[in-house]
Amino acid sequence: MNPEVSVIMLTYNHAPYLKQAIEGVLAQKTNFPFELIICNDNSPDHSDAIISEYAARFPDRIRYFNHKNNIGFVENQRFAFNQAKGKYIAYCEGDDYWTDLEKLQFQHDFLETHSEYVMVTARNLLFHQDEQTMTDDGKNHMFKDQEYIDFTRDSFFVQRPTQTFTYLIRRKCMDLKWIDVYPNYRDLYYFYHVLEFGKGRSFNKVVGVYRLHSGGVFSSLEIENKYRTSIGIFKNIKRVNNDKRADQQIIKTLDELINKYYYEKEFVSPILNGKLYAAILERLSISGNIRTGAGQLLKIIKYTFTR
Structure with missing residues (x-):
């Protein structure tokens, strides 16, 4: 039976955080099957040992790929998305983690009953690893105590009430050709092109924690x-x-x-x-x-x- 949802987890040197990331996905309570695709980009730390243990324990849920050579973030992303079998795609990098046990279920239910929407997201907390402090995502001004806000291609250029690891997207709306069109492919590119096919909704509820630390793909930049x-x-x-x-x-x-x-x-x-x-x-x-x-x-x- 094909999974309803494919959860993509890209990882590189995330050994200290992987257990929390993987367990946040495996703990999801759903009435549908889902798969966790973990793509390890030849991490030099002990990520492989951690992931291999989970893959052995959950062979029906985890599909693990450990690249023999480092192929880089963009190619690892392309590879991972090409493995997905689900009707929907979710994403969680190896240093972030979900805290809402029904994250996949409520997002899946929403998209199943709202055909005009192509993606659904939510809010998150920020964990500042170096300072060991937790803060909100700084988006209170967007939501203004509303239960949710919708976004379109037009509002995409003004504000984006989402974080990548909180989304669920219809896989049929994601075209990997754009990876070859844009330099250093980023999530904002496929957000832009996915929204060509419909609207997005972001719920005013926390579903996970985004980790800010010196080893992050984006947070390490000046x-x-x-x-x-x-x-x-x-x-x-x-x-x-x-x-x-x-x-x-x-x-x-x-x-x-x-x-x-x-x-x-x-x-x-x-x-x-x-x-x-x-x-x-x-x-x-x-x-x-x-x-x-x-x-x-x-x-x-x-x-x-x-x-």
Whole structure:
């Protein structure tokens, strides 16, 4: 019997966290069969021993692939998605974990009864590994005490009330061809293309914990690189699809880069920061908003002499 849901778990050097990740999936209470596909990208730590033990204990539930050579995150992702047999796909990397035992069940039930939706997500907590502290996901302002909020391709460019490891997606809406179209393929690319086929819903309930630590795929990047990565993703979406709606997100992220980073953190004196001037000019070239550009240039003086 084919599984209803395929849970994808990519892992590389996640040995300290794998048990929690795997058990969070295996603990799911469902009235349908699901599979857990674990793809280990030749981790040099003892991940293989941990995963192999679980795979031996749960051969009817876990399909384990340990690559003999490191193939990289993008190719590991492609490989994993190609293994999926389920009608729906869920995702949980080896350093994150689910806490809601009915996460798969309620999301599956929703998609089964709402054909106009192509994906369903939820909220999560953030565990700051280095500080050993837990915080919320910072999305209270989006939900405003509502039970759920819907999102579309249009709102995708304004706000995304989701985290990748909380989603359930209709597999038929995911086209792996986009992996070869976009450089350094990211989840935002397939979110964008999946939403071509319908809406998404995000429920205002916590279903898991996203771990922030120095070894994370994204959290290990420097702050500036995070902003630049986001800008690059939306530039690629705009370029490939000729979709100028991406400018909304590019401008928003440039403002965050300028206001939250370049003014205060990059250099002792912002007036000497060439990257700051380049970011302001880049924003101006996209928005055409001279007033905002002038205001940002004037702030350089403020932040230089008020430290």
